[in-house]
Amino acid sequence: MRIDIITVLPELLDSPFAHSILKRGRQKGIIEVNVIPLREFATNKYKSVDDYAFGGAAGMVMMCEPIANCIDHLKLQRNYDEVIYLTPDGELFSQAMANQLSLKGNLIMLCGHYKGVDERIRQHYITKEISIGDYVLSGGELAAAVVSDAILRLVPGVMNDETSALTDSFQDGLLSPPVYTRPAEFRGIRVPEILLSGHEKNINEWKHQQSLERTAHRRPDLFAKYHS
Numbered sequence: 001m002r003i004d005i006i007t008v009l010p011e012l013l014d015s016p017f018a019h020s021i022l023k024r025g026r027q028k029g030i031i032e033v034n035v036i037p038l039r040e041f042a043t044n045k046y047k048s049v050d051d052y053a054f055g056g057a058a059g060m061v062m063m064c065e066p067i068a069n070c071i072d073h074l075k076l077q078r079n080y081d082e083v084i085y086l087t088p089d090g091e092l093f094s095q096a097m098a099n100q101l102s103l104k105g106n107l108i109m110l111c112g113h114y115k116g117v118d119e120r121i122r123q124h125y126i127t128k129e130i131s132i133g134d135y136v137l138s139g140g141e142l143a144a145a146v147v148s149d150a151i152l153r154l155v156p157g158v159m160n161d162e163t164s165a166l167t168d169s170f171q172d173g174l175l176s177p178p179v180y181t182r183p184a185e186f187r188g189i190r191v192p193e194i195l196l197s198g199h200e201k202n203i204n205e206w207k208h209q210q211s212l213e214r215t216a217h218r219r220p221d222l223f224a225k226y227h228s
């Protein structure tokens with residue numbers, strides 16, 4: 001899978017894909033992340049990518065031309081399954097959406113800045129708009145990193161068995177159970193005895209019960225969906 005991220009702040013995306021699971025996935029050649037500085041596609045001598053809003057609203061708007069030029073340029077090289085715009089008024093991101101997007105081949109992500117992008121870009125180029133939550137970030141970069149991370153780790157071969165996504169919170173609609181490591185006793189607090197028993201069936205039942213209790217307590221909204 002390949003993700004091309006269009007941004008006015010490429011430096012912000014230097015680190016998120018350069019470590020741990022995603023770094024290994026990139027080294028194995030299974031996933032590719034390409035950060036594209038939007039300013040390279042600016043057309044005037046000042047390399048502008050934003051301009052005043054028509055109608056006198058406060059704040060700047062990202063201009064059509066650099067974005068259109070950039071997306072056209074990318075599309076000449078390959079086909080894209082989705083052109084995603086990260087924006088607080090997009091569809092709320094979820095594990096289900098990450099699962100679906102992880103099955104795609106090539107994605108473009110456009111990071112918004114200032115007051116957002118000219119509506120004509122949204123209408124004519126963008127195929128999907130995603131929000132990562134009901135709060136406003138200074139730009140779409142961190143949202144693009146969050147969405148890309150959630151998608152890319154699911155691509156087959158990126159994770160090994162140890163880091164398998166199948167047991168993640170949300171994958172079965174429940175939160176994960178608590179986990180413990182050595183020592184079996186820490187400052188007088190013991191690991192639940194059942195986890196030391198070696199009895200796989202009982203352990204799995206215990207984990208499931210813990211997941212149910214945790215979800216019911218912390219996320220009654222998820223719990224209600226799980227039972228419906």
Ligand code: ADE
Pocket residue numbers: 086087088112130131132133134135136137138139140143
């Ligand atoms: N850009 C600014 N805030 C955002 C959010 N909550 N989700 C996605 N993109 C954003």
